[in-house]
Amino acid sequence: MSRRIQLERAGTSEWVVTPFGDMRVPGRIIADEATIDELRSSYEEGAEWSALRQVCDVATLPGIVGASVALPDVHPGYGFPIGGVAAFDLDDGMAAVGGVGFDINCGVRLVSTPLARKEILPCVVQLGENLFRNVPAGLGSQGSLRLSAREIDDVLLRGAESAIDRGFGSARDLRFMEEKGRLAGADPSAVSDLAKKRQFGQVGTLGSGNHYLEVQYVEQILDPEAAAAYGLETNQIVISIHTGSRALGHQIGQDSLKAAAEAARAYGIRVSSPELACAPIRSEEGRRYLAAMACGVNCAFANRQVITHLVRQTISTTCAIPEDEIRTVYDIGHNSAKLEEHDVEGERKKLLVHRKGATRAFGPGRAESPEAYRVFGHPILVGGTMGTASYVLRGTQRGMKQTFGSGVHGAGRALSRKKAAKRFWGERVIEELAQRDILVYAHSRRGVAEEAPGAYKDVDLVVGTAEEAGISRAVARLRPMAVIKG
Numbered sequence: 001m002s003r004r005i006q007l008e009r010a011g012t013s014e015w016v017v018t019p020f021g022d023m024r025v026p027g028r029i030i031a032d033e034a035t036i037d038e039l040r041s042s043y044e045e046g047a048e049w050s051a052l053r054q055v056c057d058v059a060t061l062p063g064i065v066g067a068s069v070a071l072p073d074v075h076p077g078y079g080f081p082i083g084g085v086a087a088f089d090l091d092d093g094m095a096a097v098g099g100v101g102f103d104i105n106c107g108v109r110l111v112s113t114p115l116a117r118k119e120i121l122p123c124v125v126q127l128g129e130n131l132f133r134n135v136p137a138g139l140g141s142q143g144s145l146r147l148s149a150r151e152i153d154d155v156l157l158r159g160a161e162s163a164i165d166r167g168f169g170s171a172r173d174l175r176f177m178e179e180k181g182r183l184a185g186a187d188p189s190a191v192s193d194l195a196k197k198r199q200f201g202q203v204g205t206l207g208s209g210n211h212y213l214e215v216q217y218v219e220q221i222l223d224p225e226a227a228a229a230y231g232l233e234t235n236q237i238v239i240s241i242h243t244g245s246r247a248l249g250h251q252i253g254q255d256s257l258k259a260a261a262e263a264a265r266a267y268g269i270r271v272s273s274p275e276l277a278c279a280p281i282r283s284e285e286g287r288r289y290l291a292a293m294a295c296g297v298n299c300a301f302a303n304r305q306v307i308t309h310l311v312r313q314t315i316s317t318t319c320a321i322p323e324d325e326i327r328t329v330y331d332i333g334h335n336s337a338k339l340e341e342h343d344v345e346g347e348r349k350k351l352l353v354h355r356k357g358a359t360r361a362f363g364p365g366r367a368e369s370p371e372a373y374r375v376f377g378h379p380i381l382v383g384g385t386m387g388t389a390s391y392v393l394r395g396t397q398r399g400m401k402q403t404f405g406s407g408v409h410g411a412g413r414a415l416s417r418k419k420a421a422k423r424f425w426g427e428r429v430i431e432e433l434a435q436r437d438i439l440v441y442a443h444s445r446r447g448v449a450e451e452a453p454g455a456y457k458d459v460d461l462v463v464g465t466a467e468e469a470g471i472s473r474a475v476a477r478l479r480p481m482a483v484i485k486g
Helices: 033-044 051-058 117-134 149-158 160-165 171-176 193-197 224-230 246-266 284-319 397-403 417-423 426-435 445-450 459-469
Strands: 007-011 014-017 027-030 064-075 082-089 094-096 107-116 212-221 236-243 278-280 327-333 335-344 347-356 358-360 379-382 390-395 406-408 439-442 472-485
Touching: 007 033, 014 051, 027 051, 027 397, 027 459, 033 051, 033 064, 051 064, 051 082, 064 397, 064 406, 064 459, 082 094, 082 358, 094 284, 107 117, 107 284, 107 379, 117 212, 117 236, 117 284, 117 439, 117 472, 149 160, 149 193, 149 284, 160 171, 160 284, 171 327, 193 246, 224 390, 224 472, 236 284, 236 472, 246 278, 246 284, 278 284, 284 327, 284 335, 327 358, 327 379, 335 397, 347 358, 358 379, 379 406, 379 459, 390 406, 390 459, 397 406, 406 459, 417 445, 426 439, 426 445, 439 445, 459 472
Parallel strands: 027 064, 439 472
Antiparallel strands: 007 014, 014 027, 064 082, 082 347, 094 278, 107 236, 107 327, 212 236, 212 472, 335 347, 358 406, 379 390, 390 472
């Protein structure tokens, strides 16, 4: 693809790439000016990893509808940019492995407690230590739950329901989970035996990388009415759980990328990079990938459900409160492809919406939101960094039109993990955060360096840009107190 590009402002914090070359639709980027300058320069300099080039590449895929979208936390990924959204027509569109990635349904669950910040301060060290001990974390970590091949199939088919039937949490949790904790269309026979074997002992484990568990308090309420509907109030203690489908999801991604590359060649689909390998949605290969991907989604829902149970037990024992007073606010993923209905040029159409490092952000009135939240839209859970903050947002009608009901999922990386590990020292990061009353419990000092606050963009700026563009509205700002890392 030529490096000549026409990138023009189209509104407040919104930019459009005019189609050129093989692009079938424009690129639409929600970003601040500094991010746009960085995207443009990396593209024009021919950087190996260019998020802007990836936005343009995605726009070349057959059947794409509307625009190739990038959100304020955009940065380079594999094939699709992270913070990327693309919707495809079901008749001639693609199921793209790179549009979901390898950490299928990596997502966040927010759990609320009746505790106030002042009540937990005397025991926060003990709580952090207990959570670190009770929630398995780290590279290749294994939990106490051991599943057989038949039991794994049940997890892949039924998601969080399967975990609840095994005594991990209650059916009440399902009401406050995206897809009620179970994505339709899953078929365990579409998942390789190797992927299943890698997951036998990993349901109920946090993993490593950017995954975390945080004890947080609600620092600021920004939308009182929505916060009240979500059950959030100032100084309330909440827990954020960020993890996904673990080794199983990664193996599904690896297996599917190979199959999609073969399918692309067989169907004569030309892609600009191997990571954009895809298959027609209605083809056998496309259907098989989506069935396997749904299994990964359900595995992640079950994983977060088991971890929530461990968190409930730990908080109840440490802080002497009943487990049933610790409730799920919402659980939502940010790496998936889903069948959804959207308005396209005045017509209601069913589309396959890929969100890579982007979260569903449906605004008011959508039936997919829990009934208790429907007047505002469901919560959007945005992870920040260990040293800054996280956010709860909600969607808007403008976001439904401009981004297919999608929103930011986090701060977005400013440095690669390799560069961050060279720039930061894990032990020093832990010490500096402790001086700011943020306790870090980690299995890997290198992992802490890779996830240092300085390795990420400014989450306040990312959220502010989304608000300026009108695609999201901030509900609450959350501040970390204790962080569990792999």
